[in-house]
Amino acid sequence: MSTTTRTPPRDTEADDRPTRFRIPEAAGSIGLRALSVGGFLLLWWAVARAGIWPPVSLPSPGAVWAQLVTTATVGYSGSTVQGHLLTSLGRILLGSGYGTVGGIVLGLLVGLVPAARAVLGPFITFVRTLPPLAYLSLLVIWFGIGEEPKIWLLVIASLPPVAVATADAVRGVAPDYLNAARSLGARSWQLPVRVVLPYALPEIMTGVRIAVGVAYTSVVAAETINGIPGIGGMIREAQRYNQTDVVILGLIVIGLSGLLIDWLLQSADRVLAPWRGRT
Structure with a gap:
């Protein structure tokens, strides 16, 4: 008795289908970003060239x-742009x-202790809910015009x-996680460090990204008071003399460095909390 091996039918449509060239997703994303930036620069150049508004x-x-x-x-104003x-x-x-x-300390207290x-x-x-400029004057009265009010403004913001x-x-930690840790021998004082903090770390990193963004948007306000050297102080000084090109340069520097900082924080998030979305 002979056995015959049956060859599965060939999908002629799939084989005859022409092979399409696919652009890698990363390369396509970079290309779109470059095209967007190039288009914006071209539009900016065209509007400036048309003379709709004066160069100032x-x-x-x-x-x-x-x-x-x-x-x-x-x-500029005693320092280079990189120094500012x-x-x-x-x-x-x-x-x-x-x-x-x-x-983080206050968040843990508020999340874990009802009285707090x-x-x-x-x-x-x-x-x-307070805008940074609302309490900047108060900080200047308290700490003077040195570095202290700037640092405190960014801390509070x-x-x-x-x-x-x-x-x-912290309030979103499932009770099953805490009970499982207790059943494995964890002490009560170990739960915040061993269970609660790792669970909350992805959301904490999101809060850190938002906080750094808020601090960066507040630095110009902080440096309006004796902010030289400083990129916000450079913008303020240029605004006093109608040097719009320096103002725009400062804004571009702030934006690009802010993008770099946010990318670094996202990279740190992937390293410190690789379990994001898996728990």
């Missing part, structure tokens, strides 16, 4: 580029760092987003 109101991309070369080599940027980044790092640590939630919850919400994100994430 809308300088051309070439004028802003020339100002970048000048400020990067010769400097590094000073502002140092203030943001210090202010948002303190704000993040304080926000009743006492601190309204206070955090009250501060979160960045603390509430982290606190709210931490508290909401």
Whole structure:
């Protein structure tokens, strides 16, 4: 008795279908972004070239580029543009760092202790609704015109987003996780570190990203008071003398460095909380 092997029928339609060239997703995304930036620059150049507004109101991309070369080599208001940027980044790092640590501590208290939630919850919400400029004058009265009011402004601006994100994430911890940890021998004082904090870490990282963004948007307001050196102080100084090309340059520097910082935070999120979306 012989056995015969039956060959499955060939899908002639699939074999005859022409092979399509597929652009990798990453390359396509980069291409679209480059096209978007190029289109914006072309539109900006065309509007400036048409002379709809005078150069003092809308300088051309070439004028802003020339100002970048000048400020990067010769400097502006006693420092180069990279020096101004590094000073502002140092203030943001210090202010948002303190704000993040304080926000995590307050968020854990509000999320875990009902009495703390009743006492601190309204206070955090009250501060979160205040625009930074509303309490900048008060900080200047308290701390003078040195570095202290700038740092405190960024601390107060960045603390509430982290606190709210931490508290909401902590309250969302499933009781089964806590009971499972207790059954495995975890002490009560170990639960916040071993269970609650890892569970809440993805949401905490989201709060940190928001807090750093808020701090970055507040740095210009913080540096309006004796902000030289500083990118916000450079913009303020240029505004006083109607140097629009320097103002636009400062805005571009802030935006690009903000994109880089947000990308770094997203990368840190993937490293510190790889379980995001899996629990």
